[in-house]
Amino acid sequence: xxxxxxQGDPRSPGLSYQQLLDTDTxxxxxxxxxQSEADVPVVRVPIERYTSRAWHDREVxxxxxxxxxxxxxxxxxxxxxxxxxxxxxxxxxxxVRAAPDEIRAFPNACLHRGRQLCDAAGRAADLRCPFHGxxxxxxxxxxxxxxxxxxxxxxxxxxxxxxxxxxxxGGFVFVNFDAQAAPLAAHLGELPRHFERWPLEKRYTEAHxxxxxxxxxxxxxxxxxxxxxxxxxxxxxxxxxxxxxxxxDVWGRFSRAITANMTPSPHLGGEPSEQDMLDSLITRSLDxxxxxxxxxxxxxxxxxxxLSRAQLGASVPSVQELTDAELADSFYYTVFPxxxxxxxxxxxxYRFRPFGNDPDRSLMEVIYLAPFRGRRPPxxxxxxxxxxxxxxxxxxxxxxxxxxxxxxxxxxxxxxxxHAAQHTHVxxxxxxxxxxxxxxxxxxRTLE
Amino acid sequence: MKLRHPLxxxxxxxxDDGLVExxxxxxxxxxxxxxxxxxxxxxxxxxxxxxxxGGPGLAPRGAPAAPTGxxxxxxxxxxxxxxxxxxxxxxxxxxPTMDLGLSGKKACVTAASRGIGLAIAKQLAExxxxxxxxxxxxxxxxxxxxELEARGVRAFTETLDVADGAALRAFVTKAGETLxxxxxxxxxxxxxxxxxxxxxxxxxxxxxxGAARGVEAALPFLGASECGAIVFVSSTxxxxxxxxxxxxxxxxxxxxxxxxxxxxxxxxxxxxVNCVSPGxxxxxxxxxxxxxxxxxxxxERALAQxxxxxxxxxxxxxxxxxxxxxxxxxxxxGANLVCDGGFTKRVQY
Numbered sequence: 090x091x092x093x094x095x096q097g098d099p100r101s102p103g104l105s106y107q108q109l110l111d112t113d114t115x116x117x118x119x120x121x122x123x124q125s126e127a128d129v130p131v132v133r134v135p136i137e138r139y140t141s142r143a144w145h146d147r148e149v150x151x152x153x154x155x156x157x158x159x160x161x162x163x164x165x166x167x168x169x170x171x172x173x174x175x176x177x178x179x180x181x182x183x184x185v186r187a188a189p190d191e192i193r194a195f196p197n198a199c200l201h202r203g204r205q206l207c208d209a210a211g212r213a214a215d216l217r218c219p220f221h222g223x224x225x226x227x228x229x230x231x232x233x234x235x236x237x238x239x240x241x242x243x244x245x246x247x248x249x250x251x252x253x254x255x256x257x258x259g260g261f262v263f264v265n266f267d268a269q270a271a272p273l274a275a276h277l278g279e280l281p282r283h284f285e286r287w288p289l290e291k292r293y294t295e296a297h298x299x300x301x302x303x304x305x306x307x308x309x310x311x312x313x314x315x316x317x318x319x320x321x322x323x324x325x326x327x328x329x330x331x332x333x334x335x336x337x338d339v340w341g342r343f344s345r346a347i348t349a350n351m352t353p354s355p356h357l358g359g360e361p362s363e364q365d366m367l368d369s370l371i372t373r374s375l376d377x378x379x380x381x382x383x384x385x386x387x388x389x390x391x392x393x394x395x396l397s398r399a400q401l402g403a404s405v406p407s408v409q410e411l412t413d414a415e416l417a418d419s420f421y422y423t424v425f426p427x428x429x430x431x432x433x434x435x436x437x438x439y440r441f442r443p444f445g446n447d448p449d450r451s452l453m454e455v456i457y458l459a460p461f462r463g464r465r466p467p468x469x470x471x472x473x474x475x476x477x478x479x480x481x482x483x484x485x486x487x488x489x490x491x492x493x494x495x496x497x498x499x500x501x502x503x504x505x506x507x508h509a510a511q512h513t514h515v516x517x518x519x520x521x522x523x524x525x526x527x528x529x530x531x532x533x534r535t536l537e
Numbered sequence: 538m539k540l541r542h543p544l545x546x547x548x549x550x551x552x553d554d555g556l557v558e559x560x561x562x563x564x565x566x567x568x569x570x571x572x573x574x575x576x577x578x579x580x581x582x583x584x585x586x587x588x589x590x591g592g593p594g595l596a597p598r599g600a601p602a603a604p605t606g607x608x609x610x611x612x613x614x615x616x617x618x619x620x621x622x623x624x625x626x627x628x629x630x631x632x633p634t635m636d637l638g639l640s641g642k643k644a645c646v647t648a649a650s651r652g653i654g655l656a657i658a659k660q661l662a663e664x665x666x667x668x669x670x671x672x673x674x675x676x677x678x679x680x681x682x683x684e685l686e687a688r689g690v691r692a693f694t695e696t697l698d699v700a701d702g703a704a705l706r707a708f709v710t711k712a713g714e715t716l717x718x719x720x721x722x723x724x725x726x727x728x729x730x731x732x733x734x735x736x737x738x739x740x741x742x743x744x745x746x747g748a749a750r751g752v753e754a755a756l757p758f759l760g761a762s763e764c765g766a767i768v769f770v771s772s773t774x775x776x777x778x779x780x781x782x783x784x785x786x787x788x789x790x791x792x793x794x795x796x797x798x799x800x801x802x803x804x805x806x807x808x809x810v811n812c813v814s815p816g817x818x819x820x821x822x823x824x825x826x827x828x829x830x831x832x833x834x835x836x837e838r839a840l841a842q843x844x845x846x847x848x849x850x851x852x853x854x855x856x857x858x859x860x861x862x863x864x865x866x867x868x869x870x871g872a873n874l875v876c877d878g879g880f881t882k883r884v885q886y
Contacts, residue, residue: 462728469734
């Protein structure tokens with residue numbers, strides 16, 4: 090532990106993120122300077138929130154049926170008639186491109202006898218139930234019923250498909266089961282301003298990997314909302330990550346953490362060299378030559394930024410204006426309740442969902458959104474990892490797969506620990522777990 | 538593979554049999570990489586470290602093989618200085634026999650504000666041709682224009698992304714109209730090296746379609762010329778395996794095939810089509826300089842493979858391009874001129 094650290098200090102010893110920004114080789118944009126004033130009250134949360142079916146049922150009724158949620162990417166349904174299915178708990182939705190500029194979402198159930206209207210993504214001119222062939226137009230109006238004479242009691246107008254509210258931002262399609270909900274823009278608040286420099290609508294889905302996890306969806310996502318776990322879970326990263334010097338902010342219904350890379354952890358006793366910091370990122374073996382050598386007179390941070398600029402140069406025209414910070418650091422946003430788009434050019438988006446109605450299971454997805462040049466490449470299909478497959482079976486995720494393995498190794502054991510616990514509450518760090526506290530604050534307000 | 542735990546100081550060695558040896562505070566242990574540590578001598582964080590080391594099939598296995606350059610003369614010969622002021626150059630003895638015949642001709646070069654493209658544009662200008670060039674960066678393009686005009690020819694420039702097909706076609710047409718015709722079209726733009734779907738897309742759009750679209754737009758002018766010539770800048774990456782499958786390599790191969798087709802199809806119209814395939818070319822700000830700084834082993838391996846003992850310069854590639862583009866090469870069409878200092882090892886029948 091770094092010397093001089095005492096219980097009750099408001100922040101970790103070491104260079105703060107704002108101080109680090111002052112050393113950048115490029116002018117620092119406003120968005121990286123913004124800090125929130127607000128604090129949130131929650132420091133303890135009852136364990137049953139993660140383990141009980143009753144709590145899960147409340148979440149379905151009061152959260153999932155009322156909140157704006159990321160359902161799919163616009164690029165998944167580029168042409169009129171394209172549709173995809175979004176599911177959460179036992180809810181299922183068909184999302185359709187009804188016109189070139191119109192996306193609609195319907196509960197995935199036939200109004201006749203309830204069969205799912207749509208089993209999987211695809212393209213067709215209308216929505217037709219495979220069971221008896223009842224058919225609707227893409228705008229939800231009733232098109233055809235076989236043996237129409239047999240349904241004198243079915244009035245055309247009353248048999249429109251019910252609709253969910255739909256909104257889009259950044260190339261993401263959001264749905265809300267509550268058709269009367271306030272518009273998506275009110276939910277997102279200031280978020281779009283944060284992403285002005287990094288337009289996510291100009292990205293394509295380069296990789297999309299999904300894995301079922303043996304834990305509650307909140308247990309899963311909370312492992313990706315702070316850098317406090319790095320010291321114990323990812324010790325190999327310490328030479329090159331300012332974990333305890335991360336900055337955490339909350340605004341409205343979203344929050345942000347910023348963790349600097351290529352700066353040493355205050356947990357380390359000694360001072361790593363610039364080369365040590367770079368090596369930690371790419372796991373240099375002690376008996377191998379480094380794959381990349383930090384040039385004389387350059388910091389690892391500047392060098393990583395230079396590498397990223399060279400890599401992004403072909404697809405990001407403004408690459409020379411991007412700060413070292415935007416090319417080296419991690420900016421991980423959380424939009425309530427379960428959507429985690431990363432800022433700058435780190436490419437990551439996470440989504441966490443309950444898996445069916447089992448509070449002990451969840452679905453984690455990692456999506457990489459990459460910039461492109463020229464025509465939009467087609468989005469990567471979802472790569473489902475089986476129970477016996479770890480993240481390294483998804484090489485499209487690059488060097489992060491082993492980091493994800495370290496993260497997910499904890500998750501099933503957290504869930505088992507929560508069931509075994511005799512204490513009643515989990516507790517959170519005042520600063521480093523700010524994002525989680527903010528999430529629970531919003532969750533409590535939503536479920537009350 | 539050996540790793541040191543940054544906090545506990547424990548040293549982990551991944552053995553060839555897939556087990557991991559751990560040394561810590563005078564004690565040693567051996568584990569299966571995903572197995573649990575039971576002796577309790579190490580910190581609780583260590584199982585996570587073992588997880589990081591991964592199974593034998595998952596861990597990186599050692600450094601790439603060291604370059605094995607053939608022993609030979611230590612100092613490679615530097616590229617020749619062909620300037621008028623070069624030592625030994627006697628202006629009175631300059632030979633007039635190799636007049637390229639480009640004086641007063643009109644040429645169009647894509648992506649010509651730096652590197653090979655700029656060298657081509659400059660040598661075309663030095664041979665007396667008016668030059669139209671495009672690039673993405675306005676600043677570099679403007680300074681290229683000034684350098685060309687300083688050589689006493691007309692220069693027409695436009696800022697654009699070659700991936701934008703409509704903009705590229707419009708540029709070539711406007712180049713022909715502004716310069717009063719086109720005799721030479723050089724497709725030089727490239728999406729560069731890269732991996733994954735977006736690189737496939739970029740190399741297809743820029744390397745292949747950039748050439749195909751540029752030729753289509755240039756054809757009305759080239760057909761009216763007495764010495765119409767097209768040169769595609771491909772790469773030796775299309776010819777021999779470079780160590781990593783990349784879309785760049787495949788798309789550069791497509792370019793050679795398309796150039797060959799065009800050579801046959803356009804010959805009756807008096808238009809010649811050739812490719813130039815450079816090997817590793819080093820220049821300030823170029824990708825090989827970046828590789829030299831950041832991936833020394835790869836740089837050294839490539840250097841060791843260059844038979845002449847050094848990488849090429851943009852000027853050396855430009856001379857090959859300008860020759861093929863000029864009426865001096867009137868009998869040559871459908872060729873792929875490899876320009877690599879012996880980097881590739883195949884026999885070029």
